[in-house]
Amino acid sequence: xxxxxxxxxxxxxxxxxxxxxxxxxxxxxxxKLPESFSIIGxxxxxxxxxxxxxxxxxxxxxxxxxxxxxxxxxxxxxxAFRYRTLDVNHVEDYRKLLELVQRREKELNIRENRxxxxxxxxxxxxxxxxNINESGLGSTDGWKRLIIxxxxxxxxxxxxxxxxxxxxxxxxxxxxxxxxxLGKPMIQNxxxxxxxxxxxxxxxxxxxxxxxQITASETVGVEERAGYYDHAGAIRDMxxxxxxxxxxxxxxxxxxxCDAHEVRFKKRKVMESLRLLQKEDISHHIVxxxxxxxxxxxxxxxxxxQEPGVAEFSTNDTFIAARLWIDDFFWSDVPFYIRTGKRMxxxxxxxxxxxxxxxxxxxxxxxxxxxxVIDINPNEGIFIQLNRKDPLQDGKxxxxxxxxxxxxxxxxxxxxxxxxxxxxxxxxxxxxxxxVELSWKWVQPILDAFEEDRIPLxxxxxxxxxxxxxxxxxxxxxxxxxxxxxxxxxxKTIKGEEYExxxx
Ligand SMILES: NC(=O)C1=CN([C@@H]2O[C@H](COP(=O)(O)OP(=O)(O)OC[C@H]3O[C@@H](n4cnc5c(N)ncnc54)[C@H](OP(=O)(O)O)[C@@H]3O)[C@@H](O)[C@H]2O)C=CC1
Ligand SMILES: O=C1O[C@H](COP(=O)(O)O)[C@@H](O)[C@H](O)[C@H]1O
Numbered sequence: 408x409x410x411x412x413x414x415x416x417x418x419x420x421x422x423x424x425x426x427x428x429x430x431x432x433x434x435x436x437x438x439k440l441p442e443s444f445s446i447i448g449x450x451x452x453x454x455x456x457x458x459x460x461x462x463x464x465x466x467x468x469x470x471x472x473x474x475x476x477x478x479x480x481x482x483x484x485x486x487a488f489r490y491r492t493l494d495v496n497h498v499e500d501y502r503k504l505l506e507l508v509q510r511r512e513k514e515l516n517i518r519e520n521r522x523x524x525x526x527x528x529x530x531x532x533x534x535x536x537x538n539i540n541e542s543g544l545g546s547t548d549g550w551k552r553l554i555i556x557x558x559x560x561x562x563x564x565x566x567x568x569x570x571x572x573x574x575x576x577x578x579x580x581x582x583x584x585x586x587x588x589l590g591k592p593m594i595q596n597x598x599x600x601x602x603x604x605x606x607x608x609x610x611x612x613x614x615x616x617x618x619x620q621i622t623a624s625e626t627v628g629v630e631e632r633a634g635y636y637d638h639a640g641a642i643r644d645m646x647x648x649x650x651x652x653x654x655x656x657x658x659x660x661x662x663x664x665c666d667a668h669e670v671r672f673k674k675r676k677v678m679e680s681l682r683l684l685q686k687e688d689i690s691h692h693i694v695x696x697x698x699x700x701x702x703x704x705x706x707x708x709x710x711x712x713q714e715p716g717v718a719e720f721s722t723n724d725t726f727i728a729a730r731l732w733i734d735d736f737f738w739s740d741v742p743f744y745i746r747t748g749k750r751m752x753x754x755x756x757x758x759x760x761x762x763x764x765x766x767x768x769x770x771x772x773x774x775x776x777x778x779x780v781i782d783i784n785p786n787e788g789i790f791i792q793l794n795r796k797d798p799l800q801d802g803k804x805x806x807x808x809x810x811x812x813x814x815x816x817x818x819x820x821x822x823x824x825x826x827x828x829x830x831x832x833x834x835x836x837x838x839x840x841x842x843v844e845l846s847w848k849w850v851q852p853i854l855d856a857f858e859e860d861r862i863p864l865x866x867x868x869x870x871x872x873x874x875x876x877x878x879x880x881x882x883x884x885x886x887x888x889x890x891x892x893x894x895x896x897x898x899k900t901i902k903g904e905e906y907e908x909x910x911x
Contacts, residue, residue, distance in 0.1 A: 408830055409549065410443035410517035412508050416495065416535055417526035418448025419462065422556065426587075427526060428463050429471040430822035435484045436473060437819075439827050445511040449493040449504070459490035472817055495531045501542030508544065519547035522829065524554040533572035540576035554583045554829055557648050558639065559838075562854055563847040570840055583829045584838040588649040588756075589656070590821030592813065593783040595836065597656050598665055600781070600789075607779070608661075610762065612737040617776070618886055620744045620759040621653050623784075624751035626703050628869070629725070633716025640724040642695075642857070645747040647850045648838075651678070653783075654743060655842065657758055658733055671839040678845035680735040689856045694865060694876045696726030698750040701869030708750060708869045722864050724857065725749045728877040730884075742884055746877055750869035752891075756784040759889045775806035778889060788812030 413431075417423055434440050448459055463485060467475035475481050491507055493500040512519060523539055525532055532555055539545045539553075553573070560566025573582060588594055601611050610616065623645060629636045636644060655674040662669035684692055699710040711717055711725050726748030733743065762777040778792035790810045796802040828836060856862050865874035872878075872891045881887055 408439075408441040409520045410515065411441050411445075411520045411522055411830055412512060412517055413444065413446045413522045413524065413830075414504070414508065414544075415446065415448050415524045415526060416493075416531070417450065418459070418490065419450035419452055419454070420526055422526045423448070424462075424466040425470050426820070426822040427524070427826070428466040430820060430826050432467050432471050432475060432484055433473055433819065433823050434827055436480070441830065443515040443517045444487050445508075445515055445517060446487045446489070447504070447507060447511065448488060448490045450490075451492065451494060453492050454490045456488070456490055460485045460488060463488055472820060495527065495535050495538070498538050498541055501538045501544055505542055505544050518549040520549035521545075521547055521551045522554065523552070526556055529556070529558055529560075529569070533569060536573050536576040545576060550581075550832070551577070552581050552583055552829060552832070553577045554585060554826075556585055558643055559584060559648075559843050560847065561639070561643060563844070563851045566843055566847050570843070579840055580834070582840070583825075583834055584840075584843065585825055586648050586652050586838050587821040587825065588652055588783075589836040589838070590823075590825040591756075591783055591787075592818050592824075593781060593787050594653065594656050595824070597781070598659075598661065598670075602661050613739060613741045615762055616741050617761045617763045618742045618744065618881075618884070619657065620761070620881075620888060621650060621657070621746075621757075622759075622888070623650060623653075623747040623756040624753055624872070625747075625749050626751065626754050626870075628698070628708060628750045629711065629714045629717060631716075633714060637717050637721055637723050640857075641727045641747055641749070642724055642850060642853060646727050646729070646745070647846050650745050650747055651846045651849070652838065652842075653756075653758065654731070654745065658738055658743070660737065665835060667834040667837075670835050671842065675839070675841045675845065676735070677733060678842060678849065680733050680738075681845075681849055682732040682734050683849065684852050686852060686856070689852060690862050692730045692880075693853055693856070693862055694726070694728040694746075694874060694880055695724045695857065695862045696728075696748060696865045696867050696874040696877070697721075697723065698725050698748070698869045699866045701750070701871065703750065703752075703870045710869070711750075722860075724864070726751075726865075726867060726873050726877070728873060728880055729853075730880055742886075744881055744886075744888070746873060746888075748867075748873050752870055752872055754785055755782070757782045757890075761886065761889065774804055780890070782812075786812065786814045787816075787818070788814060 415423060464481065489507065489511065491504055493504055525535055536553060545551050560569050601608050655677045659673035659677050662673050697711050701708060712719060712721050728746035731743040731745060758781040760779040774794050775792060780790050782788045788811055790808045792806050792808050794804050795807050797805045825836060865876045867874040878888065
């Protein structure tokens with residue numbers, strides 16, 4: 408890997424502490440950072456390098472998946488870190504930063520390869536990109552790259568405006584838009600799952616698949632993020648980005664090879680085929696919800712409007728469910744159901760693929776549907792539901808599940824994988840502008856409908872699976888959300904008999 412300067416805006420913030428430092432540390436342990444690597448952290452507050460090292464160390468102790476208890480290894484890691492105070496709006500501060508970056512490049516013999524990571528509020532993205540350019544930080548003999556966090560705009564218009572701002576300082580191939588779901592191992596596995604398993608590849612279309620259900624449910628509420636979340640809602644926070652990215656990754660046609668050009672091209676095709684919702688139909692395909700007080704894991708939790716920082720009469724969505732159609736040769740007539748919400752019954756991101764009844768198959772009514780369940784988060788695994796005859800019960804038909812789980816492997820976290828890719832210059836699992844624009848285009852009529860109050864806000868108690876209207880969305884098509892009524896840890900590496908006992 409090229410020697411690199413890693414310039415981190417927002418170095419004192421929450422994301423840096425919880426995700427970025429632990430990711431860098433684990434990459435360091437795995438020898439996946441360039442040998443010459445300089446990290447310069449930036450924030451508004453004043454910190455000495457020593458105080459900054461303490462801050463990073465504390466973050467590793469609290470959040471790293473592998474312990475930071477080897478002092479010599481930890482010190483070797485921290486050697487790379489320097490801190491500077493910088494106000495993102497002051498171009499003078501960037502000139503001083505340039506001096507530090509160049510000094511470190513000289514000390515470490517780094518050719519001018521510069522990675523700028525914007526872990527700050529999105530309203531700063533534009534000004535930072537333009538100040539990087541104006542101060543000379545962006546003029547390098549090597550490469551320059553920009554990693555930016557979500558959200559990318561708050562609607563189609565603002566996303567386009569932001570993209571124009573960034574484009575005046577960085578070219579598209581230099582911009583790495585993070586969607587951390589794309590770094591999750593099971594999401595990266597989707598393409599392999601299909602391409603390397605003929606039994607799945609053969610079934611991966613409307614010939615055999617009845618419907619696809621994608622759920623990302625969380626037990627947490629708005630936490631300390633009301634200032635942001637109360638203006639974003641589930642639709643901007645999760646749906647426009649993570650949920651549509653899962654949809655793209657699942658349903659794209661197999662790329663000839665898994666590289667940035669091919670994968671992004673195939674994903675764009677999905678978005679181009681996604682049927683746009685017509686104004687008059689939106690309320691038939693979209694459910695909008697907000698949690699009320701309830702109980703989660705035996706604890707009483709308040710309703711959304713009682714949460715600190717949330718407006719008293721807020722109509723913000725904390726849940727959204729949608730029925731989508733991909734009008735292409737492979738997926739036409741297969742409904743995709745997507746839902747995401749806070750304060751739901753369990754923390755779980757998963758895809759459930761429900762297969763059709765075989766043509767001319769037995770008419771045995773006890774037969775269960777074949778399912779392929781892909782658990783993405785926090786459990787990582789797969790199971791397939793099949794039917795068999797139980798020899799001890801007069802040959803009665805019973806569903807069995809064949810499991811595989813990666814949950815206990817302590818696999819690299821999404822941020823590790825993505826930062827590693829960005830340093831190597833591989834943008835396969837980063838979001839291209841075309842995908843962002845097409846996603847906002849699809850979502851925009853829903854935002855308008857919310858704004859105009861054309862979709863009723865449905866209440867759901869904390870600890871439930873969302874509003875009843877979300878169940879009705881599927882019932883109208885003769886389906887139900889799979890696994891909703893099962894034990895929450897249905898796939899928690901419980902296998903064989905023990906699992907069967909729990910099920911029945
Ligand atoms: N936290 C999370 O879990 C996630 C965050 N994100 C995104 O990541 C980004 C960062 O979020 P998060 O870390 O939570 O935010 P925080 O509010 O915790 O941190 C903001 C950072 O920005 C710095 N900052 C604020 N104003 C200025 C300024 N004028 N000049 C220079 N630095 C400034 C702060 O410095 P100082 O502390 O010195 O004031 C701090 O380091 C956002 O875009 C967010 O949407 C995305 C997914 C998840
Ligand atoms: O981006 C976000 O994602 C998290 C959920 O991420 P996960 O990896 O834990 O599934 C969500 O809580 C947050 O609101 C959102 O901004």
